[in-house]
Amino acid sequence: MRSFPSAAGRRTTAPVALLLTLLTALVCAVAAYAGPLAHADEKDDLEKQKDQVQSQIEQAQHDAEEASKAVDAAEKALAQAESDLVTAQGRLGTAQDAAAAATAQLTQAEALDAQMQASLVAAQAALTQAKAELAAGQDALTAQQAKVKQTVVDIYQQGSPQLMAITGYLSAQTPADLTRKLEYADNVIHDQGTLFAQLHEAEVALSAKKDAVKAAEVTAAGQADEAAQHLVTVQELKADADAAAAAAYAAQEQVTVTVAAREKAQRKAERARKADLAELEALKKQEERIKQRIIAAAAADTSTGYVGADDGFLLPPVTGPVTSPFGYRIHPIYGYWGLHDGTDFGVSCGEGMRAAADGKVIERYYSAVYGNRLYVSVGKVNGHALTVVYNHATSYTVDVGDSVKRGQVVGYVGSTGWSTGCHLHFTVLQDGTAVDPMGYL
Template sequence: MRFFPSASRQRLAAAAAAGALALGAMSVPTSPFSLAADDLKDQQKKVQKKIHGAAEDLEHSSAAARKALAKAEAARADLDRAKGRLSRVRVRLESARTRDERMAEKLQQAEDRLEQARIDLAAGREALAEQRRVVRDRVADSYMQGSPELATITSLLRTRSTEDLTRQQTATGAIMSRETGMYDDLEAAELVLQTRETEVQTAKQEVAADRRKAAQHLEKIRRLTAQAVSRRDDVRDLAATRADARRAAFAAKLKDRKALNRLKKQEARIKQRILAAARASRGSSISAQPSGFLQRPVSGPVTSSFGYRTHPIYKYWGMHDGTDFGVACREPLKASGTGTVIAKYYSEVYGNRLYLSLGRVNGKSLTVVYNHAYGYRYDVGDRVARGAVVGTVGSTGWSTGCHLHFTVLVAGKAVDPMNWL
C-alpha cells in the first residue's frame, strides 16, 4: 500500500515505524532505542495492541472502500450507458412520431380522395341512370311513331310540293341527330362511370395500403414507447444503485479516515516518547555521507519513487513514503546494512514487515523497513550482516503484485531511500 487518506497529509508509515521501534525496544533491550521505564513499556504494549487491532479494522474498511468505489464506478458507467440507450430510444421514438404525423396526414388525404371519388361515382351513376331513362323514352317514342326512314318515304308519297318535302326531311334529320346525340351521351356517361369506378378502386387500394403502413408504424411506436419506458426504469434503478454505491464508498472512506486518525494520534504520542528515549541513550554514532551508505535491497528497477502524488482511491494529494522496486515473487531481499531486527509483524496495510535498526548515523537513528514480503528469515533481536538475505519478495497486505516497498527512517521520519542507496 502506498497512500493513506489524511487531512494533515502526514504519513502513517512514519508513525507506524515509531510504534514498531517501540515494539523493538521491548523485544531487544540491547537496542540503542531501549527504554528503561517499565511504565512506558507497559503503555507501549497496550497501544501496540490497539494499533494492530486498528490496522485490521483499517484494512477491512479500506478493502470495503475499494470495492465500494469499484461498484460506484461500475454503477456510474452502467448509468451512463443506460442514459445513452434511453436517449437513442427517445430520438427514434420522436422520429417515429414525426413520421406517424406525416403518415396520418397522407392517410387523411387518401381518404379524402376516396370520399370525393365515391361522390363522383354516385353522381356518375345518377347521370348514367338519367341518360338511360332518356334513351328508353326515346326508343319507346320511336317505336310508337315508327322509324324515321319509313316516315321519310311516307312523306315523299304524300307531299304535294318540293318545299314540303324539304321541310319534312329537315325535321326528320333533326330528330335522327338528337337520337344520335343521346346515344353518344349515354356512351360517354358509361365511360365516365367506368373511370369513376376505377378511381374509387384505386383510392380504396391506396387507403388500405396507407392504413396497413400506419398500423405497422403504430406498432413500432408502441414498441419504442415500451423500450423508452423500460430504459427510463433502468436509468432510475441504476441511479438508485449508483447513489447506494456512492454512499457506501463515502461511508467506507469516512471509516478509513477515522481509524487512521486514531492510529496516527496514538503512534505520534509513542513516537515522541521513543525519540526522547533515543536521545537519552548512550549509543555510539557513525559519521558518514548518506549517498551510497546503504546497499540496494533488491536488484529490480524502481517502479514508484518517494514523494507526493495523488492517492489512487481517495484522490487526495499524499505522501508515498518509500521507494517501490519491481521484483519477481520469492526473489531475495538483502540487508542494506549491518543491524538488529527491532520489529517483525504482519500489517494488514504493509503485509509482512521487518524493521532493521542500523544504529546511529550522523547522530540520528537510521532504520530500514521492508514491506509486503513473502516471509523473513530473522526474528526480533537477531543481528543481520550487510548483504545477508533477510527474506523473500511477496505481495502481502495492500498490494496488487509482487514488489518491495522500501522505507528509510532517519530519526523516525521517512526520507527518500535513493539518497542513501
C-alpha cells in the same frame, strides 16, 4: 511510516491524470529551455530539474496505489457510473429527438391519409352517381327504343307516310282536303324523324354516361390504391413512432438506473474511504507504539554503535529501479498532504529481500495498509537508533527475536495490503521517525 495529516489549504481533489499532465508540461518546458546556447552548468541544472520532475511523475503514478483495493474498485466503479450516466443521457436525448421526429412524420402522414380518404369517398360517390345516371340513361334509351318500335309497327300497319300522302292527293275532293291530308302526312313524317332523333340522342347520352362511369371507376380505383399504399406508410410510421417512444422510455429508464448506480457507487466509495481512514488511524497508533519502543530501547542502549559515513551504510534490499521516492505529496485519493514514508522499488513478486545490515527482528505483523511488515533494528548509527522496515511482502523467512546478517534473505517481494502491483516499499526509521532511505543506501 506513511501518514496523511490534514493540512489547511493543502487539500485537493485533483486527479492524478491532471497532476501528470502538469508535470509532463513542466518536463517539456524544462527540455525546451535547455537549448544549445545554454552553458554547461545551466544544462546540468536543467537536467537535474528534469530528472526531479520525472521522479515526481513516477511518484504521482505510484500514489494512485496508495489506497485499499476496495477504494480502488469503488473509484473505478464510480468513474464508470459517471461515464455510463453521460452516455445514457446522450442516448436519451437522441431517443427523444427520434421519437419527436417520428411523431411529427406520423402526424403529417395521418393528415394526408385523412385527405386521401376524403378524396376516395368523393370518388366513390362520383362513381355511384355516374352509375345511377347510366342506369337512368339506359332506362330512357329502352323507353325510346320501345316508342320507336311501336311507331315502326304502326307505320307498317297503316302504310308508308309517303304513300299515304300520294293516296290522299289522289283521293282529295277539294284543295282544302288535299292540304289537310298533306299536312297530316308531313306531321307523321316529322314525328317519325323526331322519334329517331330522340333515340339517337339517348344513345349518345348513354355512351357518354358509360364513359363517365369508366372514368369514375378509374378515378375511384386509383384513389383506393393510393389510399391503401399510404395506409401501409402510415402503419410503418406508427410502428416507427411506437418504437422510438419505447426507445426513449427505455433510455429514460436507463438514466434512472444509472443515476441510482452512480449514487450507490458514491456511497460505496465513501464507505471504502472511511474504512481506509480508520485503517490508517489504527496503523498510526500501532506505529506510534513501535516508535516509543524504539526510543526506549535506544535510551537503554549505552553502546556507541557505528560512527562514520551514512552513505552506503545500508545494503540495497533488492535490485530494482526506484518507482516512487520518499517525500511529501498530495494524496491522490484523499486529498491530504502526507508523507510517502519510504522508497518503492519495482521488483517482481517472489524476489528475495536482503537484510540491509546486521540486526535483529523487533516486529512482524500484517497491516491492511502495508500488508506483511517486518521491522529490523540495525543498532545505533552516528548516535541514532536505526530501524529498517520491509512492506507488502509475500512472506518472511525470519520472525521476532531472530538475528539477521547483512545480505541475508529475510523475505520475498509481494503485493499485499494497499498495493496494485509487486514492489518493495522500504522504510528507514531514525529514532522512530521516517527519513529518506537513499541517504543510507
